[in-house]
Amino acid sequence: MEGDLALRLRIFDLNCWAIRYLSKRRQERVQLIGDMVRREGFDLVLLQEVWSEQDYSDLKAKLGGHYPFSHYFRSGVIGSGLCVFSRFPILDTLLYQYSLNGYPYMLQHGDWFCGKSVGLVVIKISGIVFNVYVTHLHAEYCREKDAYLPHRLVQAWELAQFIRHTSKAADVVLLGGDLNMHPEDVGIRLLRGWTGLRDAFAEAMHFEGCEDGCTLIPDNCFTVKTELLPFPLGIRIDYILYKAISSFTVKCEELKTTTGTAPGMDIPFSDHEAVMATLHIQRQGQAVGATSSTAEPMLADVVTEARTEVGVGLRAAQRQRYSTGRMAVLALLLLLLQATAALGALAGLAAGQPFPKLSFSLLAFLAIGVLLLATGLHLFHTIEVKMLQGTEEQMRMALRALQER
Amino acid sequence: MEGDLALRLRIFDLNCWAIRYLSKRRQERVQLIGDMVRREGFDLVLLQEVWSEQDYSDLKAKLGGHYPFSHYFRSGVIGSGLCVFSRFPILDTLLYQYSLNGYPYMLQHGDWFCGKSVGLVVIKISGIVFNVYVTHLHAEYCREKDAYLPHRLVQAWELAQFIRHTSKAADVVLLGGDLNMHPEDVGIRLLRGWTGLRDAFAEAMHFEGCEDGCTLIPDNCFTVKTELLPFPLGIRIDYILYKAISSFTVKCEELKTTTGTAPGMDIPFSDHEAVMATLHIQRQGQAVGATSSTAEPMLADVVTEARTEVGVGLRAAQRQRYSTGRMAVLALLLLLLQATAALGALAGLAAGQPFPKLSFSLLAFLAIGVLLLATGLHLFHTIEVKMLQGTEEQMRMALRALQER
Numbered sequence: 020m021e022g023d024l025a026l027r028l029r030i031f032d033l034n035c036w037a038i039r040y041l042s043k044r045r046q047e048r049v050q051l052i053g054d055m056v057r058r059e060g061f062d063l064v065l066l067q068e069v070w071s072e073q074d075y076s077d078l079k080a081k082l083g084g085h086y087p088f089s090h091y092f093r094s095g096v097i098g099s100g101l102c103v104f105s106r107f108p109i110l111d112t113l114l115y116q117y118s119l120n121g122y123p124y125m126l127q128h129g130d131w132f133c134g135k136s137v138g139l140v141v142i143k144i145s146g147i148v149f150n151v152y153v154t155h156l157h158a159e160y161c162r163e164k165d166a167y168l169p170h171r172l173v174q175a176w177e178l179a180q181f182i183r184h185t186s187k188a189a190d191v192v193l194l195g196g197d198l199n200m201h202p203e204d205v206g207i208r209l210l211r212g213w214t215g216l217r218d219a220f221a222e223a224m225h226f227e228g229c230e231d232g233c234t235l236i237p238d239n240c241f242t243v244k245t246e247l248l249p250f251p252l253g254i255r256i257d258y259i260l261y262k263a264i265s266s267f268t269v270k271c272e273e274l275k276t277t278t279g280t281a282p283g284m285d286i287p288f289s290d291h292e293a294v295m296a297t298l299h300i301q302r303q304g305q306a307v308g309a310t311s312s313t314a315e316p317m318l319a320d321v322v323t324e325a326r327t328e329v330g331v332g333l334r335a336a337q338r339q340r341y342s343t344g345r346m347a348v349l350a351l352l353l354l355l356l357q358a359t360a361a362l363g364a365l366a367g368l369a370a371g372q373p374f375p376k377l378s379f380s381l382l383a384f385l386a387i388g389v390l391l392l393a394t395g396l397h398l399f400h401t402i403e404v405k406m407l408q409g410t411e412e413q414m415r416m417a418l419r420a421l422q423e424r
Numbered sequence: 425m426e427g428d429l430a431l432r433l434r435i436f437d438l439n440c441w442a443i444r445y446l447s448k449r450r451q452e453r454v455q456l457i458g459d460m461v462r463r464e465g466f467d468l469v470l471l472q473e474v475w476s477e478q479d480y481s482d483l484k485a486k487l488g489g490h491y492p493f494s495h496y497f498r499s500g501v502i503g504s505g506l507c508v509f510s511r512f513p514i515l516d517t518l519l520y521q522y523s524l525n526g527y528p529y530m531l532q533h534g535d536w537f538c539g540k541s542v543g544l545v546v547i548k549i550s551g552i553v554f555n556v557y558v559t560h561l562h563a564e565y566c567r568e569k570d571a572y573l574p575h576r577l578v579q580a581w582e583l584a585q586f587i588r589h590t591s592k593a594a595d596v597v598l599l600g601g602d603l604n605m606h607p608e609d610v611g612i613r614l615l616r617g618w619t620g621l622r623d624a625f626a627e628a629m630h631f632e633g634c635e636d637g638c639t640l641i642p643d644n645c646f647t648v649k650t651e652l653l654p655f656p657l658g659i660r661i662d663y664i665l666y667k668a669i670s671s672f673t674v675k676c677e678e679l680k681t682t683t684g685t686a687p688g689m690d691i692p693f694s695d696h697e698a699v700m701a702t703l704h705i706q707r708q709g710q711a712v713g714a715t716s717s718t719a720e721p722m723l724a725d726v727v728t729e730a731r732t733e734v735g736v737g738l739r740a741a742q743r744q745r746y747s748t749g750r751m752a753v754l755a756l757l758l759l760l761l762q763a764t765a766a767l768g769a770l771a772g773l774a775a776g777q778p779f780p781k782l783s784f785s786l787l788a789f790l791a792i793g794v795l796l797l798a799t800g801l802h803l804f805h806t807i808e809v810k811m812l813q814g815t816e817e818q819m820r821m822a823l824r825a826l827q828e829r
Contacts, residue, residue, distance in 0.1 A: 092814070093810040093811065093813055093814035093817070094523065094807075094810060094811065094814070095807060095810070096803050096806050096807055096810075098810060109821075110825070111588075111589070112818060112821070113585055113586070113589050114523075114814065115520065116521070116523060118499065118519075118521060132803075134807070134810075139589070180518055181518070183516075184516070184518050184544070184589075184590045185589045185590055185592075187590075187592050187593030188592030188593055376782050377781050377782050377785060380782060380785065380786055380789075381785055381789075384785075384786075384789040387793075388789075388792075388793075398501050398537075401501050402499075402500060402501055402539070405498040405499060405500070405501075405503060405539075406498065406499070408498055409497070409498035409499070409519065412498075413517060416514075416517070420515070
């Protein structure tokens with residue numbers, strides 16, 4: 020590790036869209052992805068949305084020759100979907116599950132069930148310690164009225180905090196994943212500003228692939244065309260980010276994306292395009308230090324902007340906590356009223372049966388159902404309020420620290 | 425920071441038992457705790473079970489003069505209960521919520537609702553970086569048949585992993601909290617072995633307090649005497665642990681515990697005894713390195729033992745996942761049967777109404793209730809299975825790494 024050691028690292032990142040029973044031509048595509056990744060011989064492969072452990076096992080069996088080391092991150096009801104294949108030994112792993120991730124009752128947006136997380140694998144290559152993070156943030160279902168923005172911002176903040184706190188002894192930090200944010204969105208600016216990570220697409224000396232580096236494009240037969248109507252070129256939401264922490268420099272020599280249909284096939288690998296980066300890592304004469312890519316006054320603006328959005332989410336969550344609590348109380352009152360009436364009837368206060376039995380029982384069951392449901396939702400929104408308050412408080416602390424400097 | 429810098433640090437740790445509406449003489453005791461901590465003038469105060477944010481605010485107002493810096497960690501339905509007061513500026517914080525923490529339906533054991541977590545605060549004193557962790561693990565309700573052991577072991581493992589990954593740039597690591605484990609329990613041995621943390625009680629040059637350092641004692645009027653019957657001296661479950669990471673040494677000069685009733689009062693501060701340590705931190709000539717306190721072959725045995733217990737929990741969780749799934753399917757079948765019968769009746773296949781309407785509706789509601797409940801439980805146990813599998817897998821990886829050395 021003396022002298023001018025230089026290292027070239029090739030990284031592959033893809034949201035595989037491999038949801039059992041739901042994703043089109045899943046098994047065929049997982050095969051295709053495996054074939055391509057084996058053929059190309061990357062150093063690191065970061066995958067998202069590999070929801071089926073069977074798919075992971077199949078990939079592991081196929082890739083074992085070139086990528087002897089791998090890790091699958093388990094979380095949530097159906098897993099985190101995150102996995103890593105590596106040519107180099109994985110020394111350690113850690114999973115951090117985001118504290119907010121949508122709503123369990125939004126069944127049509129299944130994010131809550133996925134236990135969205137960030138996975139960390141520690142790898143050492145030629146004595147250089149790499150902290151490699153792979154993640155997938157909450158999807159954006161409606162850009163105009165994005166109800167999940169506060170949750171995604173909490174995730175972006177937790178991701179940034181997790182990276183900052185766990186990467187202090189690393190030489191190089193790499194992050195790959197589907198961040199579900201456009202390059203200029205506040206969450207991406209927050210993540211980059213607060214960690215000092217740099218965007219491989221923006222830094223690449225040579226680029227080849229979809230225009231503007233888009234990873235969700237209309238030319239891909241699996242994308243939903245109506246969602247991309249306002250963006251005729253597509254959108255860029257999958258990233259490879261990096262930074263050097265100690266006495267190293269990292270440069271992005273080349274960045275590529277796939278461009279829809281896989282070569283020689285009639286389908287693409289996924290509904291997302293893959294991002295492939297070639298990084299050049301070199302030891303420097305002296306320590307570089309963790310340089311922030313965003314100037315600090317600008318960073319303070321970004322944190323303020325993010326904090327405002329989290330505040331909007333907080334007030335919405337407080338309203339929902341209040342209305343679910345009120346509903347639970349009303350259901351309880353109805354039940355008490357019925358119990359009083361029933362007891363009255365039993366005690367013979369009324370000569371006959373005052374209500375038809377059937378409607379009476381149905382109403383009681385309905386009240387019990389509403390009580391249970393509203394109580395559950397009330398608890399859920401109470402947790403949501405706590406986590407949003409906690410994040411807002413942390414951001415306030417960060418702002419104070421930035422302003423004091 | 426040149427030469428033989430030495431630092432003396434006084435730390436206070438207490439599980440405050442401050443549960444609103446449930447804990448006896450709560451407000452009076454919180455006042456007492458605040459008075460004592462202000463009078464004694466510690467450097468760091470680590471508290472658990474401060475469930476009410478109002479209590480935290482009251483303490484903050486009272487302690488502001490001596491401890492200008494503080495942080496309350498929010499999580500779960502009623503908060504994490506964790507907070508820190510410090511004489512020195514808190515530079516950064518991070519919260520990690522344990523992935524498993526009991527069962528929501530065990531209402532009599534409220535742990536699930538607390539969002540049990542580990543909180544980290546980073547503090548710099550005279551140029552020395554301290555990573556201070558405060559935590560509270562799942563309670564043990566029955567030592568003979570401890571149904572929560574696998575969950576507590578997952579928490580101990582996650583705590584150890586979180587400390588290892590986040591403390592690499594720290595000079596000194598401190599952990600205070602109610603670990604709900606006896607000193608020789610497998611979880612404590614795992615935590616100490618895997619992180620290299622040392623037990624202030626075992627290392628103290630001078631000790632004063634309850635015999636064997638116990639923190640749950642029969643002499644405390646708030647403890648449940650029947651639970652302590654097998655342990656006439658009490659048990660030790662609250663700890664201050666520490667280690668030096670870089671070129672520092674840490675020694676425990678003195679350890680004290682409170683001994684039941686507060687001086688001059690008729691009640692103790694809490695149902696737990698407080699732990700108070702005086703640490704002596706000194707810069708060394710050369711880096712000490714992260715020394716593991718447990719020899720590695722012994723550590724492998726501890727990890728194996730912990731992994732076996734996690735495996736037992738995994739099989740129990742798999743059984744529960746299966747039985748709740750089966751119950752959901754049965755409820756669904758009953759509903760389908762009823763729907764068929766009702767449709768048959770509507771279509772006039774039966775001449776009259778074949779079933780009494782009331783029983784028919786009640787049965788349908790019952791089936792819907794069972795279906796919803798069993799589905800919810802099935803999802804919950806599926807998550808439990810995933811997290812236990814993930815921990816077992818991580819422990820397997822750790823064992824392989826230990827054996828390869």
